[in-house]
Amino acid sequence: MKNIVYIFTISIVLSLTSCSDSKSPNYQFMPNMYQSVGYEAYSEGAIFTDGQSSKLPVEGSVPRGYTPYDYVDTNEDRLRAKAELKNPLPVTEENLATGKELYGYFCSVCHGDKGDGKGILAQREKFLGIPSYADPGRVINEGGIYHVQMYGLNAMGAFTPQTTPEERWQITMHVQNLKAELEGTPKLVPVSETETEEPVTEDGTSSENEQIEE
Ligand code: HEC
Numbered sequence: 117m118k119n120i121v122y123i124f125t126i127s128i129v130l131s132l133t134s135c136s137d138s139k140s141p142n143y144q145f146m147p148n149m150y151q152s153v154g155y156e157a158y159s160e161g162a163i164f165t166d167g168q169s170s171k172l173p174v175e176g177s178v179p180r181g182y183t184p185y186d187y188v189d190t191n192e193d194r195l196r197a198k199a200e201l202k203n204p205l206p207v208t209e210e211n212l213a214t215g216k217e218l219y220g221y222f223c224s225v226c227h228g229d230k231g232d233g234k235g236i237l238a239q240r241e242k243f244l245g246i247p248s249y250a251d252p253g254r255v256i257n258e259g260g261i262y263h264v265q266m267y268g269l270n271a272m273g274a275f276t277p278q279t280t281p282e283e284r285w286q287i288t289m290h291v292q293n294l295k296a297e298l299e300g301t302p303k304l305v306p307v308s309e310t311e312t313e314e315p316v317t318e319d320g321t322s323s324e325n326e327q328i329e330e
Contacts, residue, residue, distance in 0.1 A: 187201070219294075265284045289304055
């Protein structure tokens with residue numbers, strides 16, 4: 117008898133609790149706000165006054181996560197990038213290490229692990245005219261290193277499909293260090309983690325203007 121009462125009580129409790137699910141809402145207030153009405157592409161709709169159901173984004177819209185780049189692929193803008201563009205990332209051990217790794221994937225085949233222009237493809241003469249980063253006839257600085265990855269230059273292709281802006285700046289740091297190593301000048305010094313709270317500008321530009329020396 118005691119068992120029957122026990123089983124009866126358990127089943128009542130179970131049947132009362134199993135029907136309500138605390139994780140999903142019972143009633144939705146204005147459900148259209150959660151499940152929006154789907155329109156076929158190019159179909160008519162009542163939302164816009166001209167009867168269209170969708171529109172292109174207004175001119176100048178920037179997609180989420182996209183970093184605008186204010187320099188075009190001309191010689192003039194290449195010089196401008198060299199003069200103005202500054203690395204928005206702080207020099208940290210981590211950024212330098214990632215830059216070195218990515219450089220190994222994308223750049224050393226041509227430029228060589230040391231940046232002396234003697235990568236495997238240069239040795240096998242698959243590509244000619246690959247410069248050393250210490251080439252005295254070139255202005256190779258942070259803005260220029262970033263810019264050449266954006267658009268490429270003659271035999272060198274662009275690296276925009278393969279790398280993100282952050283990765284390109286990390287690679288840039290490593291190239292700067294290779295250049296310093298080749299020239300025997302001081303390398304970038306990583307800042308301690310507490311000093312890394314500098315604000316990062318949207319397009320990576322800075323207000324400082326340096327004179328173009330080329
Ligand atoms: C296919 C071979 C090749 C690869 C891969 C390559 N480069 Fe180059 N790079 C070149 C050549 C060739 C030039 C010389 C272009 C010229 O001046 O005509 C050059 C030039 C440069 C310059 C000098 C630009 C200037 O303003 O004078 C930099 C900096 C540079 N490359 C960085 C990189 C970086 C960083 C990577 C990897 C993300 C890379 N390169 C990958 C072939 C390559």
